Amino acid sequence: MIGYIEKIKQISxxxxxxxxxxxxxxxxxxxxxMMNEPCIVxxxxxxxxxxxxxxxxxxxxxxxxxxxxxxxxxxKGCDSRNIVTHIIENKIKRxxxxxxxxxxxxxxxxxxxxxxxxxxITSVSEDGDAILVKGNGFEKTVRKSDILQxxxxxxxxxxxVIYDELAGDLxxxxxxxxRYEDIEKIEAMAPAEKWAYFEELxxxxxxxxxxxxxxxxCYCPTCFVDxxxxxxxxxxxxxxxxRTFHFLRAYHCAGRCTDCGACERxxxxxxxxxxxxxxxxxxxxxxxxxxxxMTLDERPPLDTFKADDPEAFIK
Amino acid sequence: xxxxxxxxxxxxxxxxxxxxDKSLRTFKFVFLNEGDEEKFAYKAGQFAELSIPGVGEIPIxxxxxxxxxxxxxxxxxxxxxxxSHLHNMKVxxxxxxxxxxxxxxxxxxxxxxxVFIIGGGFAFTTLRSSIKYMLDxxxxxxxxxxxxxxxxxxxxxxxxxxxxxEWEKRDDINIHLTIDREAPNWDYHVGLGPNIAEKVGPPGxxxxxxxxxxxxxxxxxxxxxxxxxxYAKDHIILSLENRMKCxxxxxxxxxxxxxxxCKDGPVFTLEELxxxxxxx
Amino acid sequence: MKIVKINKKNWAEGLDSLAGSxxxxxxxxxxxxxxxxxxxxxELPDFDFLNTKLSSKSFVFPQSEVMLEYSLDETADDHHxxxxxxxxxxxxxxxxxxxxxxxxxxxxxxxxxxADYQDPxxxxxxxxxxxxxxxxxxxxxxxxxxSAGCGPYHEDGLDVLLSDAGxxxxxxxxxxxxxxxxxxxxxxxSADASVMDKKKAEAEAQIAxxxxxxxxxxxxxxxxxxxxxxxxxxxxCINCGTCTYACPTCWCFDIQDETKGNKGIRxxxxxxxxxxxxxxxxxxxxxxxxxxxxxRQRFMHKLKYFVDKYDKGIMCVGCGRCxxxxxxxxxxxxxxxxxxxxxxxxxxx
Numbered sequence: 001m002i003g004y005i006e007k008i009k010q011i012s013x014x015x016x017x018x019x020x021x022x023x024x025x026x027x028x029x030x031x032x033x034m035m036n037e038p039c040i041v042x043x044x045x046x047x048x049x050x051x052x053x054x055x056x057x058x059x060x061x062x063x064x065x066x067x068x069x070x071x072x073x074x075x076k077g078c079d080s081r082n083i084v085t086h087i088i089e090n091k092i093k094r095x096x097x098x099x100x101x102x103x104x105x106x107x108x109x110x111x112x113x114x115x116x117x118x119x120x121i122t123s124v125s126e127d128g129d130a131i132l133v134k135g136n137g138f139e140k141t142v143r144k145s146d147i148l149q150x151x152x153x154x155x156x157x158x159x160x161v162i163y164d165e166l167a168g169d170l171x172x173x174x175x176x177x178x179r180y181e182d183i184e185k186i187e188a189m190a191p192a193e194k195w196a197y198f199e200e201l202x203x204x205x206x207x208x209x210x211x212x213x214x215x216x217x218c219y220c221p222t223c224f225v226d227x228x229x230x231x232x233x234x235x236x237x238x239x240x241x242x243r244t245f246h247f248l249r250a251y252h253c254a255g256r257c258t259d260c261g262a263c264e265r266x267x268x269x270x271x272x273x274x275x276x277x278x279x280x281x282x283x284x285x286x287x288x289x290x291x292x293x294m295t296l297d298e299r300p301p302l303d304t305f306k307a308d309d310p311e312a313f314i315k
Numbered sequence: 316x317x318x319x320x321x322x323x324x325x326x327x328x329x330x331x332x333x334x335x336d337k338s339l340r341t342f343k344f345v346f347l348n349e350g351d352e353e354k355f356a357y358k359a360g361q362f363a364e365l366s367i368p369g370v371g372e373i374p375i376x377x378x379x380x381x382x383x384x385x386x387x388x389x390x391x392x393x394x395x396x397x398x399s400h401l402h403n404m405k406v407x408x409x410x411x412x413x414x415x416x417x418x419x420x421x422x423x424x425x426x427x428x429x430v431f432i433i434g435g436g437f438a439f440t441t442l443r444s445s446i447k448y449m450l451d452x453x454x455x456x457x458x459x460x461x462x463x464x465x466x467x468x469x470x471x472x473x474x475x476x477x478x479x480x481e482w483e484k485r486d487d488i489n490i491h492l493t494i495d496r497e498a499p500n501w502d503y504h505v506g507l508g509p510n511i512a513e514k515v516g517p518p519g520x521x522x523x524x525x526x527x528x529x530x531x532x533x534x535x536x537x538x539x540x541x542x543x544x545x546y547a548k549d550h551i552i553l554s555l556e557n558r559m560k561c562x563x564x565x566x567x568x569x570x571x572x573x574x575x576x577c578k579d580g581p582v583f584t585l586e587e588l589x590x591x592x593x594x595x
Numbered sequence: 596m597k598i599v600k601i602n603k604k605n606w607a608e609g610l611d612s613l614a615g616s617x618x619x620x621x622x623x624x625x626x627x628x629x630x631x632x633x634x635x636x637x638e639l640p641d642f643d644f645l646n647t648k649l650s651s652k653s654f655v656f657p658q659s660e661v662m663l664e665y666s667l668d669e670t671a672d673d674h675h676x677x678x679x680x681x682x683x684x685x686x687x688x689x690x691x692x693x694x695x696x697x698x699x700x701x702x703x704x705x706x707x708x709x710a711d712y713q714d715p716x717x718x719x720x721x722x723x724x725x726x727x728x729x730x731x732x733x734x735x736x737x738x739x740x741x742s743a744g745c746g747p748y749h750e751d752g753l754d755v756l757l758s759d760a761g762x763x764x765x766x767x768x769x770x771x772x773x774x775x776x777x778x779x780x781x782x783x784x785s786a787d788a789s790v791m792d793k794k795k796a797e798a799e800a801q802i803a804x805x806x807x808x809x810x811x812x813x814x815x816x817x818x819x820x821x822x823x824x825x826x827x828x829x830x831x832c833i834n835c836g837t838c839t840y841a842c843p844t845c846w847c848f849d850i851q852d853e854t855k856g857n858k859g860i861r862x863x864x865x866x867x868x869x870x871x872x873x874x875x876x877x878x879x880x881x882x883x884x885x886x887x888x889x890x891r892q893r894f895m896h897k898l899k900y901f902v903d904k905y906d907k908g909i910m911c912v913g914c915g916r917c918x919x920x921x922x923x924x925x926x927x928x929x930x931x932x933x934x935x936x937x938x939x940x941x942x943x944x
Contacts, residue, residue: 030924032737037924038831058923062833115627120645120735136733204626206649206658208867210835210922226872229396235851235864236659266922268837269648270626316719319712320662320850320861324676347676368665368675368861369854395877409675531880557882558874560850563712566866567847568873570892571882572816573900578711592820594874594882594892 004102004167005052008074011100011165016044021072021098025063026050033124034110038063050074052167054126057107057149059262061085061216064092071096074167076104078151078260080160081293082216085256088299091219101163103171106144106152107261111270113147116140151261151274154179161294179259180282186275198243204269205242207235211273214266217253224248250276255284255300258292287313319563322366322411323351325387330406333390335471339437340402341378341390344412355415357381358422359444360554360582363414364562365389365401373397374559374577377415378440380447382454387412390440390474416562417581420445420526420552428522429459433537435466435508435529439474441554442528446482455487462517466493466508466533470501491515509536512544519546526552538585548586555581555588555595571595599777600786601757601764607639609780610690616779617725618687620654622647631689640691642759645735646914650699650843651692655720656707658840661860662716662850668857677861682716688725688776695738695912697728697752698745699843702912705905706846716863725772728753730791732798737915739928742805744908748795758791765791806931808909811902818939819899820891828930829890831923836867838893838917838925844910847873868892894930 012024027036028049036055040063041047052074060073061082075083080101086092108131114121117135125132129144145153154177159170186194209225212218225233225245234241250257257277264274284290287310288301301309325344333339342365346352357363357377364372373395379388393402404410420441430449434442442465449458467473473492483490483503493504493511504511508529517523525546527537534553541551557569557576564578572591574580601609613619614636621640623632629644631651663677700721707717731738731747740746750756754773758765765786768774777783839845849866852859866873869890874883883889901910911927918926 031926031929032918032924035924039827040830063830111627119733122736204630206836206840206865208836208840209870210833210837213833213835214922226870229399231396234853235849236853236862237864238659238853266833266835266837268841268920268922270628316713316715318679318715320714321679322677366677368677369667369852369859371852372850398877411675411677556876558876560848560866564709565706565712565714565846565848566850567706567868567896568866570896570900572820572895573904590816592817592895594888 005050007167008052008100008102009047009050011167012041012047012050012072013044015072015098016041016047020070022069024050024072024074024100025060026074027052027056027058030055033121034108034113052102054106054108054131054144055110055124057261057265058214059216059260062214062262064097065216065219067092067096069096070098072098072100074100074102075160075163076102077155077157077159077161078104078258080162081157081258082260084162084293084296085258085300086216087296094296098165099160099163101160101166103160103166103168104152104155104158105171106148106155106158107265108144108147109149109265113142116142116147149261149265150272151259151264155259157258157291157294162296180278182275183279183282186279199239201271201275202239202242202246204271205246206269207237207242207245208268210266210268211263211271212249214262215253216260216262217256218249246273246276250280253277254280255288255290255302256292257281320413320561322364322413323355324348324409325412327404327406327408327410328386330404333474334437335469339390339392339474341388342401343379343386343388345386346412347409352385355387355412357387357415358419359448360419360441361415361417362441362562362581363387363389363412363416364559365391365397366411366413367397367400367404368411370400371397372413372560372562373401374416374562376441376444376554376581378443380444380451382448382451390437392437413562417577418579420582422448425524426457427459428524429517430461431517431523431525432461432463432465433508433512433516433525433527433529434463435533436468436472437474438528438530438554439465442526443475443478445526446488450482450485450488459522460517461488462491462515463488464491464493464508464512464515466495466511466529468495470494470498507536508533509540512537513540516540516544519544519550521550524550524552526554528554548589549584551585553583553585553588555583557595596768596770597774597777598765598767598786598788598791599782600784601766601782602784603762603764605782606764607637609782610634610639611637613688613776613780616686617776618685619690620687621690631692634690642691642729645733646693646695646731646738646916648916648920649841650914650916651689651696651726652699652703652843654687654689654724655700655717656703656846656848656865658865660716660863662863663861665859665861666857667854667859680860682719684719684723686725687723688727690727691729691757692726693731693914694728694747694749694751694753694756695731695740695745695914696843697726698749698912699752699914700726701752702844702901702907702910703846705907725754725776726752727755727757727773727776730756730758730794730798732759732794732801734798734802735915735919736804737918738802738913739804739806739915740913741799741802742808743911743913745912746795747798747802748791756791758794760790760794767791804915804928806913806928807935808898808902808931810935811898811909812906814899814934814937815939816895816899816903819934819937820895822934822937822939824933824937825887825891828894828925828933829887832869832886832890832925833923834869834871834886834889835922836865836869837920837922839867839869840865841916841920843912843914843916844897868896890925894927894934897927898931898934
């Protein structure tokens with residue numbers, strides 16, 4: 001993956017020089033291990049700042065919403081699917097965009113890496129599948145496949161579905177992956193058990209809304225939790241209000257979520273917020289045979305009506 | 316320790332429809348507990364939080380004057396959650412009042428000076444309080460000439476119209492009322508406030524202060540007029556609005572730079588404002 | 596003030612004695628990280644941490660706090676009249692907060708305890724609490740306390756400072772409250788003060804990260820406000836509340852009424868300047884409607900407005916939480932340095 005960066009820089013420089021685009025949205029090196037910072041480059045002589053490695057888990061589609069300029073964006077498989085959704089939902093126009101596709105082998109989960117050592121992790125470097133992790137008096141090489149973000153480990157769309165140019169050769173898609181093992185476990189729980197599970201899951205939530213704000217789908221001008229006339233949800237740390245936020249957000253993303261994992265990555269408390277969105281993603285696949293963002297030609301199933309839509313769940 | 320979040324309980328004693336479109340009502344409150352009125356001692360230019368249990372609070376300039384006793388009045392535009400609720404309340408209803416809050420027009424500095432008041436639309440409330448205060452027999456001698464330009468869209472949108480027409484007849488205040496467009500039976504000015512101010516306003520000098528209060532667009536056009544009339548930036552006094560919650564300088568949202576509009580303001584001179592970011 | 600040696604063998608016993616007169620809280624590991632929790636009887640604070648995920652500000656400034664209550668039942672005499680709620684301000688102690696969190700309390704106190712108004716909720720909780728700090732011998736790479744007016748052995752805001760010396764703690768009482776706590780725990784064995792001084796110097800030398808703040812006061816507010824770097828800094832920001840909630844010095848709050856049936860409460864909740872709602876006017880006008888304006892507000896408040904208003908340095912203690920928790924790696928250290936060296940003519944990006 002780190003091999004892509006030279007190509008990304010070349011393409012970006014060319015696009016900016018030729019005036020094909022006014023800006024390029026990508027990542028620059030962060031100040032912390034396993035962190036890169038989304039950035040916008042507007043001048044060809046500034047493309048040197050761009051980086052690409054296994055720490056680019058933030059979904060860059062989030063930075064395209066309502067932009068008016070001609071813009072290039074670096075897109076992994078999941079980002080590209082969100083771009084498709086953005087185009088369908090009129091958040092950006094296809095002809096404004098130059099998509100630099102990046103076939104992806106997954107992003108590193110910094111929490112998993114932090115869990116490897118007692119103290120602080122001071123540096124993480126990668127060489128193909130080998131990840132060298134260093135800390136205070138600590139050094140260890142681990143396989144990338146062991147420290148992938150959960151959503152990357154089960155990803156079946158690593159290649160961009162829409163792009164203008166690729167920064168590397170397409171990769172082989174993962175096959176025979178059970179994407180929903182964790183959801184099946186929750187589905188099998190008795191209601192009380194499920195309730196307790198969710199309660200435990202959400203107990204560290206501070207309602208910082210990092211999950212919502214990192215999500216490219218959450219572009220509502222005023223989120224329902226922020227409405228005051230009428231006010232749908234209380235603003236305190238009340239459990240019910242916290243649950244309402246997470247459940248409703250998941251429903252609002254149903255049929256649109258690509259399981260990019262940006263929400264989970266952004267959560268400062270390490271809550272597995274994908275447990276909610278993923279259940280809806282699973283339902284959409286099972287009920288409508290739908291995976292979000294795979295085609296520009298079809299709107300998400302909850303946005304449309306078809307005579308043969310399943311209706312067994314309507315009682 | 317006094318709890319600055321605890322409002323004084325008040326009863327709505329009277330509600331007057333203040334404008335022809337009914338978007339403004341003047342609420343007269345009386346304090347339920349003896350002694351609270353004295354604790355609420357205020358100066359013209361201050362505001363208070365109108366506090367409705369279960370709905371919330373809204374900061375509103377005090378329209379009554381310190382020289383009026385036994386009640387406090389607020390003229391409220393129906394806009395958001397709290398003010399819409401308030402507009403549906405009835406005489407006799409109980410709610411809360413928290414204040415007085417913020418600073419006031421610089422009455423010490425204004426003593427012995429001429430005062431030129433420019434008001435627009437429904438931002439006339441604390442200006443009404445100020446004029447009432449200056450015209451009070453006990454105070455009138457403390458001030459030089461008092462000039463006033465007040466503009467509204469139409470005659471029916473002028474706040475406190477009856478009172479203003481009474482004041483207009485006095486010879487110790489120079490009042491100019493104006494409406495945006497011609498209207499039947501209107502004997503006063505026609506034209507935008509800033510334009511009238513330019514024609515009738517007293518020239519600026521060391522001994523003359525201007526107080527301007529109105530919608531942003533009016534302020535925008537009034538400032539060049541005042542400059543043309545010769546007002547120095549420290550002789551132009553403005554009152555700001557910003558979203559507020561606590562009203563006591565703690566909750567952090569109403570700041571313009573280091574100044575908190577709720578506590579260091581809402582009254583600032585143009586000179587002071589020019590040193591702060593325009594985040595209002 | 597007194598300095599005592601606490602043999603770790605006597606630690607649990609001492610805390611147990613304290614539990615009689617104090618309600619104790621301390622760091623506890625849950626979900627893979629440490630946060631402050633109320634300690635159950637016999638439960639010990641877990642000191643095996645670098646710093647807690649959230650700061651200790653919740654002890655005086657809980658994320659949600661009930662202030663007042665009311666009844667809307669019109670048959671009641673006092674309907675629609677706000678009442679103060681009864682609060683428990685009995686003696687409590689926080690055991691094991693880092694010195695940066697304590698210094699932060701002193702900065703925040705300037706906001707809640709002013710000549711004109713005192714926030715009774717903040718102050719009553721502050722006065723009821725004895726703050727027992729745990730000096731930092733093992734700082735993180737993101738800690739820059741020593742250049743933020745603080746340090747790993749900083750004493751400001753603490754009542755007792757503990758230093759881990761292997762088989763024992765050295766405890767330095769810093770206030771009367773601190774002396775009382777040590778007495779209540781029956782920790783009396785006298786200790787050598789010089790050990791602590793030596794450890795302090797070693798700890799301070801370990802802080803590798805710094806910021807420069809010396810020029811901030813001299814800069815003109817409007818120059819910094821209109822500096823060319825804000826768009827670039829703000830680009831990555833997703834405007835979540837992570838930095839503000841994690842920050843021990845962020846004090847902004849919202850006031851909300853919540854009614855259930857006929858009864859209701861008025862409460863204070865943490866708020867964040869990152870949210871557009873924070874400043875939105877009813878008219879729809881928003882003085883800080885753009886992301887860049889909000890990001891700029893946060894850093895200008897901490898590094899310029901506060902500096903000018905109080906002349907007590909920056910509104911930051913260098914704990915590094917915002918750096919570690921920011922989902923997009925916005926780093927206050929580089930922003931502080933940018934502001935500190937900014938010259939209006941400079942056309943930087």
